[in-house]
Amino acid sequence: MNPRDPPSNPRGASLINTRPLLLLISLAVLVLANFFSSTSFLPRLRLALLYDHLSLSSPLTTSPPAMTTLFSRELEIAQLAVQRAAQLTKRVFHEKAKGTVSKDDKSPVTIGDFGAQALIISALHHHFPADEIVAEEESAQLRADAGLRDQIWDFVRATKLDDVAAEGLLGGPVPNADAMLDLIDRGNSSGGARGRIWVIDPIDGTKGFLRGGQYAVCLGLLVDGDVKVGVLGCPNLPVDDAAPLDAGAGADATDGEGRGVIFSAIQGQGATSRPLVTGALAEGKKITMRPVTEMSTAVFCESVESGHSDQGTSAKIAEKLSIRNPSVRMDSQAKYGSIARGAGDIYLRLPTSKTYQEKIWDHAAGDLIVREAGGQVTDTEGNRLDFSIGRTLTANKGVVAAPAAVHDQVLRAVKEVLVTA
Ligand code: AMP
Ligand code: MG
DSSP states (O other): OOTTSOOOOHHHHHHHHHOHHHHHHHHHHHHHHHHHOSSOHHHHHHHHHHHHHHTOOOTTSSOOOGGGOTTHHHHHHHHHHHHHHHHHHHHHIIIIITTOSOTTOOHHHHHHHHHHHHHHHHHHHHHOTTOEEEESOOTHHHHTOHHHHHHHHHHHHHOOOSSHHHHHHTTSOOOOHHHHHHHHHTTBOOOOSSSEEEEEEEEEOHHHHHHTSOOEEEEEEEETTEEEEEEEEEEEEESOTTOOOOTTTTSOOOSOTTEEEEEEEETTSOEEEEEOOSSSOOOOEEEOOOOOSOGGGOOEEEOSOTTTSOHHHHHHHHHHTTOOSOOEEOOSTHHHHHHHTTSOOEEEEOOSSSSOOOBGGGTHHHHHHHHHTTEEEEOTTSOBOOTTSSSBOTTOOSEEEEEHHHHHHHHHHHHHHHHHO
16 A cells, blocks of 8 residues: 555545535634645645554554654555665674775675665565665666676575564565566656655765675665654664763674664654664664754764865864864764764764765654754755755755754854865
8 A cells, every 4th residue: 555645534524524514614724734834744644544544553562652653654664665775784794894904895895785685675565665765776787797796686585684573573584696687777757845755875984885884774664855754873883872872882892792782763752762673673762862962062973084184174164162072983874863862962064075975864763863863954054964855965065963952053164164274
């Protein structure tokens, strides 16, 4: 069943036939509600009715209260899909990347990227066949390289959640290598402002992945260009939300005991973290950003790669804000997750070139998770990130993410430093 299909609602039909006045009043209320809502209310209501009608609450979700069922199925499938894909990336790391003499060999990234993308799309396509998908990879390279394709297929075939019900919920195995290539190519949507579009970065932070540092399996759902659901699987971050971020956070943190976390959010319903496990979803906990009462003690995160964010300029911004701590450098959207749970406070991404356009898959999930945890996310000019334009954030330059209460203050410092840079 495609959630975009209009719900068949016999109760609604009888109202239309017998109570025209009531219908008029209802319509007026709907129009007013739509006017006052910051998001499109009518599609939300229609989906809510559909979910209500079909009783689509899932046996694997711990306790969705009645008012929060909207997108709960999408969130559950997304989290399980990310959890399964992360099992693949972890196995690829241990079997192909760990201990390799030369990190110049990028094939572990290629295998992990394609394999994780195929598994995620398989689950999404099973549940939401009409939805579009924007994903980073396309299969052309694999179609021309049977050896590589077979290596990836070996991982995809062998990766399952070890809870039968959870694995079953993801729609069962990918049938064969050709089906895997076709699934990978389903991620070729050009994005845009209309309809339901999933956004996937199968391995965000490839350098971090190779060195056993931070990386993230990222999945978001856009509806009419707005992020409604976000999931980040971070295999090498501590499970403990309270674990402090220090300068070594992005260094080797191979997924040992006490590591692996999933961050998630639904628009309007807050943000959550839960341990990244190998079967059914673990119990989740609400996360919130830490209030910054004294800017000098704030912890700010940025990319490890100096080519991805201008570290010299961020140091000047930190100085202007009197921040005493050195920046915490880590790869991937693990930065968004880390500030969302209050392990850090601020994430700065400052353009290193005038022409680079940020990719929507590098930000969609993190943007929602931080905002749902009490943060504000804008670009360096103060504009919200605009995911409705296509595969890139054409209208934005860089990222400034901080607790809502201090975001203005941080943005002011960013603008002042950038003007003189
Ligand atoms: P991070 O780990 O936060 O440094 O971000 C990793 C992402 O940076 C990758 O997924 C790339 O899509 C993206 N990226 C590549 N080149 C650039 C660039 N010049 N500026 C900003 N981001 C980039
Ligand atoms: Mg990425």
